[in-house]
Amino acid sequence: MSEPSSRIDWKSNGVKAIPGDRLDVNTFQTPGMNGAAAINLARVGAPKLWAGTIPIHPNAKTGAHRHGAPERVMYVVRGRARMRWREQLEYTAAAGSGDFIFVPPYLPHQEINSAPDQPLECVVIRSDTEAVVVNLDIEPVERPETVPWVDPIHKHP
Numbered sequence: 504m505s506e507p508s509s510r511i512d513w514k515s516n517g518v519k520a521i522p523g524d525r526l527d528v529n530t531f532q533t534p535g536m537n538g539a540a541a542i543n544l545a546r547v548g549a550p551k552l553w554a555g556t557i558p559i560h561p562n563a564k565t566g567a568h569r570h571g572a573p574e575r576v577m578y579v580v581r582g583r584a585r586m587r588w589r590e591q592l593e594y595t596a597a598a599g600s601g602d603f604i605f606v607p608p609y610l611p612h613q614e615i616n617s618a619p620d621q622p623l624e625c626v627v628i629r630s631d632t633e634a635v636v637v638n639l640d641i642e643p644v645e646r647p648e649t650v651p652w653v654d655p656i657h658k659h660p
Contacts, residue, residue, distance in 0.1 A: 516548065519542075519546075519547045521541045521542065521546070521547070523541075523556075526539035526540060526541050526555060526556060527539060527540040527541075527543075527545075527546060527555075528540075538555055538556070538557045538627065539555050539556050539557075540553065540554075540555040541554050541555045541556070542554040542555070543555075543632050544632040549632065550632065551630070551631060551632070552628065552629070552630070552631070552632065553573070553627075553628070553629040553631065553632050553633075554626065554627065554628045554629075555626070555627055556624065556625065556626055556627070557577070557614070557624075557625045557626075557627050558622055558623065558624050558625075559582075559584075559614060559615075559616040559622065559623040559625075560616065560622060560623075561616060561618055561619055561620050561621055561622060561623075562616060562617075562618070562619045562620075563615075563616050564613055564614065564615040564616070565613055565614045565615070566613070566638050566639070567587075567592060567611055567612070567613045567638070567639040567640075567641040567643070568611070568612070568613070568636055568637060568638045568639055569609055569610060569611045569612065569636075569637050569639060570606070570608070570609070570629070570633075570635050570636060570637070571608065571609070571631075571633050571635030571637075572608045572609070572631065572633065572635075573608060573629040573630040573631035573633055573635075574605070574606070574607060574608060574629070574630040575605070575606040575627060575628070575629050575630075576603060576604070576605055576606075576627070576628045576629075577598075577603065577604040577606070577614075577625045577626070577627050578602075578603050578604075578625060578626045578627075578628075579598050579599060579600055579601065579602050579603075579604070579623070579624075579625055580600065580624040580625060580626060581600055581621070581622070581623070581624040582599075582600065582616060582618050582621055582622060582623035582624055582625075583597065583598075583599050583600075583616070583617045583618045583623065584597065584598045584599070584602075584604065584614060584615065584616065584617070584623055584625065585597050585598075585614075585615040585616075585617045586598070586604055586606075586612060586613070586614060586615070587612065587613045587615065587643065587647055588606075588610055588611060588612040588613070589610070589611060590611060590641070591641060591642065591643055591644045592611070592612075592613055592641055592643035592644065592647060593643075593644040593647050593648060594647055594648050594649075594650045595647040595648070595649055595650065596649065596650050596651070597617065611639055611641060613643075
């Protein structure tokens with residue numbers, strides 16, 4: 504890999520520290536959550552990444568929605584998340600503080616705060632600055648199937 508050009512002004516174009524109380528709430532929204540951008544093309548010049556926060560009120564859930572081509576990762580900072588996904592939100596899984604959630608491109612899903620008395624606080628990272636949110640009118644199945652969080656390396660719990 505070649506070294507970056509010495510003509511780049513690294514003082515102005517280097518590391519950016521974004522204060523948590525100065526996030527940009529002017530983002531595409533889904534009913535039930537209020538996302539706020541920390542890192543994106545407009546704020547810091549990041550052409551391949553979007554990162555921000557998503558708080559969900561106690562005992563609340565977002566509307567069913569999907570995103571575009573970017574992959575999406577949620578990190579649960581505080582609270583208990585339940586995710587539902589697919590065409591009728593027929594699958595569900597839970598994640599708590601310190602857990603990560605991966606959402607593939609174009610997958611219909613819904614975030615749920617399963618705690619009745621505390622907010623769900625998450626950090627979200629997308630693999631692109633594309634801010635596509637398509638809100639969906641989905642009739643969910645009554646009893647979704649629980650899917651454990653496993654990967655090819657670890658055995659089923």
